[in-house]
Amino acid sequence: MMGLRQILASRVSDPLLWKVVKRYPVLDRLSEWRECQWDGAPALEARQMRALGALLGHALARVPYYAERVPGLTPDGAASAPDASLAVFPVLEKRDLILHADSLTCEMDRGSYWNLTGGSTGEPVRFLQDRVYQTCALATTMLFYEWGGVPHGASHIKLWGAPRDLGSGSVARRRRVADWLFNRITLDAFDMSERTMRRYAETIARTRPTCLEGYADALYELAVRVERFDLPMNAPGAIVSSAGTLLPRMRESIERAFGTEVFDRYGTREVGNVAAECDRHEGLHIFGETTVLEVVDEDGRAVGEGEEGEILVTNLHNYTMPLIRYRIGDRAVRGADRCSCGRAYPLLARVVGRSESCVRRRDGGVVLPEFFIHVIGVEYNDGSIGKFQVVQEALDRITVVIVPSEGAGERALARENEIRARIQQMVGDCEISFVLADRIDPTPTGKHMYVISNVRGSDNCHA
Ligand SMILES: [Zn+2]
DSSP, rough: OOHHHHIIIIIIIIIIIIIISSSHHHHHHHHHHHHTSOOOOHHHHHHHHHHHHHHHHHHHHHHHHHHHOTOOOOOOHHSSSSHHHHHSSSSBBHHHHHTTTTTOOOOOSOEEEEEEETTTTSSEEEEEEHHHHHHHHHHHHHHHHHTTTOOTTOOEEEEEEOOOGGGHHHHHHHOOOOOHTEEEEEEEETBBOHHHHHHHHHHHHHHOEEEEEEEEHEEEEEEEEHTTTTOOOOSEEEEEEESSSOOHHHHHHHHHHHHHOEEEEETTTTTTEEEOOTOSSSSSEEEETTTEEEEEEESSSSOOTTOOEEEEEEESOOOTSOSSEEEEEEEEEEEEETTTOOSOOOOEEEOOOOOOEEETTTSOOEOOHHHHHIIIIIOOSSOOOEEEEEEEETTTEEEEEEEEEEGGGGGTTTHHHHHHHHHHHHHOOOEEEEOSSSOOOTTSOOOSSSSSEOOOOOOOTOO
């Protein structure tokens, strides 16, 4: 039975926000996609190729960066043969977003805004997004909940990173009102001391939400405490792991501790949520209404089913700064083309993640890698921090290595004291030194890790 607050959230709060206040057709998109997700593969592909053709045509006609780099192709040519044309487009790197920010954008009346990510690889980038993009991104996220059996407006606990000022004053009051109207509770995933984790477990057990959502690491760390201290738990309806890498043993641990299924999801701030599991768990459906996702080998050729490669992603709706064949920095194993659920969106078997460490606190709690992305990459970054790495040498000793952006030099350390204070606030009493470097070497396995903890004997996130 639908609870009162679910009715309020789905029939009043959401329509009021999106239709009346923002005037974004998010809910129209959602109903459209609820229907067309069951179309056969030929219809899905035809629709995706039409959208791709339109995007490529637009990029060649209106975005100088692409016009210069794909000279042999005309907008009409790209629109009529989108698949073959896409292969001619160069791979877009993160540094291109920094070096060519101006020529990658296009003046349009689409309510554009700059967005910033601390970078899932420890490389902060800035990019322009617009109203149409955001509408599609929000509708996608709503549809993905439904794939996990979570209906629109259902009760929801979100274990998520909170900005600094969330805990106090008018911001906190506004957030509480919004949480009530939208039938959700937000728990601060940046505050994961042993004590707060116990409180989070109690809140989940008491409210028993239809959906518990969080960073993979946050859910896992909480699951470990629930089992270790035998904390009382009532199973949420479903768990959505929506950022970070969910390793198989993390999934097992979370499902055991909370007594319910985990639905994995893949997305990034640059392109939104792009793939998610349905109730069959046969892989993550790549959502073709918004995205073309390629998995390629070192030579840029598509890999076959069951093979691993690098992800290149093309978002079909963000015309003010088209990200075409964008190398997001993640790898994945290509899955089957079909799933037994009947949706014809092809599958990623799994995303092969980076494995970052959690920083350990003295009280047994943790600080998630996402906290450092947020603080160093976003909150205190004016663009001068090009890349960073946090190394915890001992419980009371942390080194922050910073590679300045081009030409920034020592300016990259301008807010060192504020960053130090913020980290100390979360980690507890510890000595934090900052080092400027020209580059950060990858680990012996060739990966760039932006958070490394050398504290032994702790229950490491990915050990
Ligand atoms: Zn499916």
